[in-house]
Amino acid sequence: MNNNNSKLKIIKSEMFSRFPELKFGISTRHYAGAVPPFYFNLSYNVGDKSENVRKHRTTFFRELGIEEDRVSFQRQTHSVLSHNVTEPKFFEDSDALYTNTKNTFLAISIADCIPVFLYEPSKKITTGIHSGWKGTLNKITTVTVEKLKNEFSVNPGNIFAFIGPGISSEHFEVGKDVYDLFENDVKEIRSGKYFIDLKLNNYKQLIKLGVKPENIEVSEYCTFKNEKLFHSYRRDRDNSGRMIGVIGLI
Template structure:
């Protein structure tokens, strides 16, 4: 069961909290330093907010995270399917190289404790995964383009090849994002999903325009990999409807803040 932190700065996931040494969250709009359409807890530096406010919000977030060692790893997303593994080889690189390697990346995977891998959303779907057997975590940005391209499947396959991850050992959370009722799309988007092989009778309906269920489209990828239905938690929070608590680009415009969803293995 999802719940807010006491200060309402974070949404935490009950399914993940039942496992020791793991922390998983999505930020809200509350309790930060940013103003206007970025008010107030925006940690994304690519959406037009001032660098001063972004850095202050990131430091605040780090202070809220558990453990003795903690670092935010945040990629520059481009709605594609590039997955980056955050291992010791990556972490030992100079800062400029690390920044370059995070360019154009939409999913992160790590087994290194204290490294909070994060993705940014504002209607797109954040998916966080935890392989309880091999203690590997993933943070995935699944906008509609990434969903069509099956970025969740790709990330899980990379976890399997690299660490031996199997679906039966994966816990997954789908965070605040746009709902089926609010995600209205044109025929061209519907056709992309259909051509990609999604069960359109299961994930779409037509009113004046098509509506697509991104939560279910990503949940189906988890299930196809072998993740148990009981091991998937969906927040059920629609960012378009709940835009006073969570950023929504459709409601606020592109020049607005972003939710930061992260997952980390706690350091001791």
């Protein structure tokens, strides 16, 4: 976790730090001066004041050294839809973005769902994926990598991946109807309650695709558990803000 600015905490990837051409970071809830209930929120869609969101986004992107008008955003709909970004824009119905264009950055909104970020250094392709339980069940990570293979002839063995902060299996309780939809190796029953491991599911998708285990970094952070650091919709409901994860090439 980067904390060069004592007021602002940003989650970094040790894996991605190997690549000087890559800019990457995930915001957190923590920021001195950010006020409850939304704290350091980067979404305009949660009831927070627009002026707060504008100020927070400016602070976040400035800290990363990114111009906000070079960032693509999306309205995440728990689909498996992905888009090739050739220039910064807003995508109305999308849960994954990818690009091989320099100085074009991809934003993923986060508040419990699993963010998956990919980098293929030989072809200079960056990818950001939003994978909630529906996206995970429908294998959005697999679907997106298959698109990279088809459109850019990507070899999954060359992909580096960061599975970011999200809700852990310890806290992601679901109903039996949802539990029954998932494979046995990514779910468990504890004290008569049903739990799903979304991070493990996405990790297994990457492995099955051919991504090397040593090229996958999985964040240990649970957004639900780490209240001081992360927004969590499941924990805070209508008072939950959103983090943003962003990736791109300079």
